[in-house]
Amino acid sequence: MDATDAIPQPPWRPSPEAEAETAEWRRTLTAGGAVQREATNRLYELLLRVSHSEVQRRAAAIRVAGPELDDLAHQAAGDAVIAVIRRLHEFRGESRFTTWACKFAMFEVSTKVGRHFWQHPTVPLEGPDWERLPDRLGISPEDASEDAELLAAVRDAVETQLSRRQRQVFLAVVVDGIPIDALALRMKSTRGALYKTVFDARRKLRVYLVTNGYLEADGRETR
Structure with a gap:
């Protein structure tokens, strides 16, 4: 093991660009009116890409494809946007804002994929086979x-x-x-x-x- 491996690594420090990005998201997502609607739409498009990728990655396990897959991704992205805006005041800048926001999309995908399985189980549930x-x-x-x-x-x-x-x-x-x-x-x-x-x-x-x-x-x- 290299001697430097034992040295605690400093916490992530945002770059000036990341801080400016966070400030812009905070401002526009709380601005009201057309500015807030445009920022919300941009956030939705970002989280939809993440959600769609995550649903596709897990699609085989629940045998979902086509419009159903797209619907799950849209549902996850929409709920993730709501969660991000509701909890915007909790963001402490310990990562990029977009990284933080994308975690909500992944959480929503996981929840919706799980619910979809129990509504449409693809394996018998009588017990161990x-x-x-x-x-x-x-x-x-x-x-x-x-x-x-x-x-x-x-x-x-x-x-x-x-x-x-x-x-x-x-x-x-x-x-x-x-x-x-x-x-x-x-x-x-x-x-x-x-x-x-x-x-x-x-x-x-x-x-x-x-x-x-x-x-x-x-x-x-x-x-």
Whole structure:
């Protein structure tokens, strides 16, 4: 590790250009009349581009496309604009104003993608379907019968090695294929927290499989 890695980095300091940009957004978004309408429209167009990109990135998980995808993006952008204006007084200049504003668009996309899934679920919701496990773990149908012992060990590890929350999240995301956005909404959590839970669960399962001889340390099967 380089010696400078241990030195705390100073907080982000806005450039004169960034400060001028923030001041302009503050002024125009609160000016009233035609000035405020024009600034609101500019903000909407910015957040719509972000929302559309985010919805497209997550579209496969909820099987949405075409006009429906565009509608989700417009809804997210519109609600994000309202949130930005409502909370404009909270912005402390710790990032560029546009960076701060775009976070609202990403949050709204996540929420709306989650709601869309629960309104139009694309996977059965009756409970864990262990027959999906080989595919979720990247095991082909042809190999699944040969790997029956490994799959049985994974299932046993899920039941015995994971905490209740880890098991719940792992089964929902990995076995049932529920999108992270939808699960975050249902569990009142965040994408980041759920990703970490899945990561920790996978790590526990790997340790169990290696320790009990089902996998080598490099991930290859031993049986």
